[in-house]
Amino acid sequence: MTRRLLYSYLGLALLVLAGLEIPLGYLYARGETSRFSQTVERDATMLAEVTEENIEEGNTTELPALIGDYTARTGGQVIVVDRTGVVLAASGSAVPTGTDLSAEPDIATALNNRPATGTRTDTGGGDVLYATQPGASGTTIRGALRLTYPMTMVTDRVHRVWLALALAGASILAAVALVAFTLARWITRPLRTLHRATTQLADGHLTNPPDATTGxxxxxxxxxxxxxxxxxxxxxxxxxxxxxxxxxxxxxxxxxxxxxxxxxxxxxxxxxxxxxxxxxxxxxxxxxxxxxxxxxxxxxxxxxTTPEPTDLDAVLADRAAMWEPLAAEQHVALAVTGTTAGWVWAIPGALEQIIDNLVANALRVAPPGTTLTLTRAPGAELHVIDQGPGMPQADRERAFDRFWRASDSHHDGTGLGLPIVRHLVRASGGEVTLHRAPGGGLDARVRLQPASPASAFGGRRSATRGSSRSGRAAATAR
The missing domain is CATH 1.10.287.130 (Signal transduction histidine kinase, dimerisation/phosphotransfer (DHp) domain)
Structure with a gap:
């Protein structure tokens, strides 16, 4: 839960930061581009007025020095043309003097006494911002001036602002994460102690009550x-x-x-x-x-009680040896069949009582001369199969109810043996069901959880407890 609270706080903070910083960055980028464009237009207008005066006075030889000084100070590129569009001076060597630029749209527009502003791609493949202004006195056109700046001068500043916003957002998120983690731990501390307490209570004891002083x-x-x-x-x-x-x-x-x-x-x-x-x-x-x-x-x-690893084969052999003389007195044979079952999970002493109750119930209905079979099946499954009258489906579904006895039952059972078996099996993590045995009779199937060999040492103690409990289990079943 701490993680979910932390993620929710960070998600909310991220949403707020995105709602603030993205519009802020977008507005700054637009404003910076607008300011840059206005600055270029203003410089182009001022330079166009100066160059127009020089052209009018015939001082064209001073134009290279004029525009060169501007380029050195600002980094902008300047081109000056006469009224026919022929280059009179240009900063740098991109356009040589004497080149006719009258066909270019911005030059043609300026020679028609209208300014032109926009972006274009220069010969180097980069985007530039240009401002082309006419050099005119009233309606008399004496030339035009084009001032260009690389767009990187704007984009670099915009990128730096975006980076600053990102770093600020990351710093804020880090601070929010620290505060959120502390707050989430404070909120969930009682829940963690409550979870430990409920786990202990489920095991039958409560040694560490939940913390009721924090949170x-x-x-x-x-x-x-x-x-x-x-x-x-x-x-x-x-x-x-x-x-x-x-x-x-x-x-x-x-x-x-x-x-x-x-x-x-x-x-x-x-x-x-x-x-x-x-x-x-x-x-x-x-x-x-x-x-x-x-x-x-x-x-x-x-x-x-917590289930422990128990040796099913050892317990089964012990209980079969105990019940064999009692079965012989009723002229019923007791047989143990199936492959080795190994270790299973069971609460201490449960297997002995399960087997004793099932065998006692089976002997109560087994006719003389029949066989009572204890079979081990794959998957930690035990079958107790008798050759008695069996049960119809409706009776098998109610057999685990307390005090229930079949309507045609003639024995003196209490109706508590099978409920005890079901409680012990479920407490051990398994399940018990009743089925019709092949050829008649009843098949009581007990399915338990197999235990790993690494933990089997804990079950050795459980497997030896049957002798002390068998008498009580058998008495309870009967």
Whole structure:
């Protein structure tokens, strides 16, 4: 933003300078040309009167000395002709004495007792300003005089003025740039500190609040408001996390006690009520799992963690080894296929929980004698494929909604496993989708961002955290 403000100030200054200096230079050039033309005409008139007197008195021999002295003083070139147009004297050697110039337009005009002024190209190819005046007394024409000056005498002065204006404009622009840069830095300082603060807040902490002491009043107020909002947000998050912890502790005990009391009723109930008692105990267990799932999801949403490089192959091998005995108890084979996936970006511990939740959901619907396949595909993609009943398209689109369960579902899931998976995958910079598996069943596809080998050392710690979290993840998914 500093650069844009600086460019806007310089553009405005340049526009103002152009609006002032260009007309000024143009007016000076016109005025200088007009003054030069008037000076040449005045000198030509005066010289024509003097030469006319010399011609009238027959002192033509004094003409070369007269015009030579003028040329030496001013640099102008003078040609004097008689009434027939024959050169009587000329400064320099461009036109020899005795040359007939009566055919030239300005000479012919002057011999008709009318002055002529204009520009022409001389024999050297340069532009000259000429003033041709008749040498006459009344209506008697005794000759004519042509006075010429090179136009460079005017253009050089005009160019010097344009150069002076350009240098003045550049100096002004430099001064404006210095002032504008200082002003832009002053204006944008609160914005820069605000940007750093928002970045820190997005990462879950605010160690450097935005500067609310410098900059325009509006930005100082914005920085102060942001700091107040961030502080209030931290207070709310801390309160919510404290509530989650307290609720986890407070709800766990009465649910456990309620289950024990229901189980203690069994010896005193009619055998016909045992089925209802079992259903009640199952619902209490499901409620406990739902409470744990809600608290786990709340903790995930309140925790901002930066993804780290994680070894997908190591985590997958570890989780497959953990789930294989559980799958065998349900007479379901667990297979790991595909090429080596390498390192991927994931928040710490996310891969373990993602795999545990997906495998737990797949085992819940997998019929005995089928195979649950964990496949690694190119592009840091993981597939969890079961051979269960699958889901229709409408159900797959709603499967990631909280507490949603398919209408034909007969298992005791809480409807929180897939929402937790989606939150973990998106927090890691990836995406999870559900597809129909070939031959029936469901294909849960997790696509993550590949991590570069240079940064993979940071993921080695993440890849070894699965053991401590697998139990919690599996319990949450179920």
């Amino acid at each position: 325009p009043p509006e930005l100082r107020e914005l920085a102060a408001t942001f700091t107040h909002t961030a502080t209030r947000l931290h207070q709310l998050l801390d309160a919510q996390q404290a509530f989650a912890g307290e609720a986890s502790h407070q709800l766990k005990t009465p649910l456990t006690a309620l289950r024990l009391r229901l189980e203690n009723f069994e010896p005193y109930l009619d055998p016909r009520a045992h089925d209802s008692l079992d259903e009640a105990v199952g619902e209490v267990e499901r409620l406990a799992r739902m409470v744990h799932g809600l608290l786990a999801l709340a903790r995930l949403e309140n925790t901002a």
